[in-house]
Amino acid sequence: MKKTEKQKTLVNLSAKTFIQVTVLLFVLMLAAIVLTYVIPKGAFGLKADGTNDYTDYRPIEGAKGIPIWKGLLAPILVFGSSNGLTLIMLSLFLVTVFAAFQVMSDVGGIRALVGAVAARFQKRRALLLAMIALVFMAFGAFLGLFEEMLSMLPIVTALCVLLGYDSFTGFLVCIIACGFGFASAITNPFTVLLASEIIGANPMEHIWYRIIIFAVMYLLLLGFIFLYVKRLCKDPAKSLTLAHDEALRAAGKAEGQNAPVPQDEKRIRVTYIAFLLVCLGLIILCSATPALRDYTVVALIAYFLVFGLLSGFLSARKVKPVLKSFLNGVLGALPTIVFIALASSVKYIFDEGAIMPTIVHSVNTAVSGHSPFVVALVLYAIILVLEFFISSSTAKAILVMGMLAVVSVPLSKQMLVLIYTFADGYTNVLFPTSPVLLISLSMIGVDYFKWIKKSVPLFLLNLALVTAFLALGITFGY
Secondary structure, three states: OOOOOOOOOOOOOOHHHHHHHHHHHHHHHHHHHHHHHHOOOEEEEEOOOOOEEEEEEEEOOOOOOOOHHHHHOHHHHHHHOOOHHHHHHHHHHHHHHHHHHHHHHHOOHHHHHHHHHHHHOOOOHHHHHHHHHHHHHHHHHHHOOOHHHHHOHHHHHHHHHHOOOOHHHHHHHHHHHHHHHHHOOOOOHHHHHHHHHHHOOOOOOOHHHHHHHHHHHHHHHHHHHHHHHHHHHHOHHHOOOHHHHHHHHHHHHHHHHOOOOHHHHHHHHHHHHHHHHHHHHHHHHHHHOHHHHOOHHHHHHHHHHHHHHHHHHHHHOOOHHHHHHHHHHHHHHHHHHHHHHHHHHHHHHHHHOOOHHHHHHHHHHHHOOOOHHHHHHHHHHHHHHHHHHOOOHHHHHHHHHHHHOOOOOOOOHHHHHHHHHHHHHHHHHOOOOOHHHHHHHHHHOOOHHHHHHHHHHHHHHHHHHHHHHHHHHHHHOO
């Protein structure tokens, strides 16, 4: 379990990246505080069952914005809000995942697994990338997985590095592919199914159109990935994760000098194959079972805590080094909690400032008297704005679809669900208020602004395709 000085932890968050992201999120938080003084406060009335009546908007006269002290303390106070438990669970999930994979890395589990896969696909690397991207995109499209895929990122990035690519390639075929699948949803329970249930639509009606969208978006992403890989193969110095990957390779060489004997490596490989398969099975079971869906993160926290340590003990056959490695993983993950707190503070400030009802109420005015296509684009733009401040798909679905269920727009219910799905998904891998995006970028040593600069062509083409699919859907009556 020897490690080089350069690779102390699996999650390497540079001071520069931490400062850049923290400053960016803090500026957004300050902007949110200012907006509570600019946008009038408002509230929705209540129905008989206690839920919000989105047709009954009531302005709050003479109210000022959120107290400055409360806005500045939002990163702390948010953990005591109605979303606090979710944020605490997400934080614990990330800490246990990172710690378990730190152990896996230190005992040689990652090297044993990716070495075997890399050897098998060394001459079919492009096929392997396409297969990995398809699998992760399917996870997002069918099961609505996204945060959970952070647990798979270390494996995928290590595999891509060993294949001769880089960690950024792994990030694309894992996190970005999953995000694209989440947006190109087919049966995503957090967007398609939930939104359809709220608005009273049949999620299976015209499902063939969503399958076509999934296929087209997969080809778009695949083109972006292979274009990057082609440039990378011509000039490895153009890698976005060059320094990060050099440290990974150096650590791999150091581990190789102390590689376990073949029978020990086989035991380690079998142990972690079982560990990952059970983990994947648990994710699919919880996501596909309505009664267990809300407990997916809790189950994974317990799984990574218990079986992350147990797998380490079985592989290393030592207790003290494994516990030390687990602790290093916990410490390495702590800075990401700051990202979660700051990113979640924006919505907290909007809620405390009572300006979200005013923003939502503006939808009625914005969409009245326009053509169906213009209405679709306006709704899409409004949901994009909401997405910047509310990253939770469930919370946004209840808010947005609950409102759309009672407003009068010249669009079918299926089209409204499609608009919501488009606006909710792709921004998960674009906006700086997405904790998963920031954390995954920190894991591969890429700062947010570098990602935005690199991904501009991808998202411009994505926007063009989304617009085209909305227009086409309206034309044939989707």
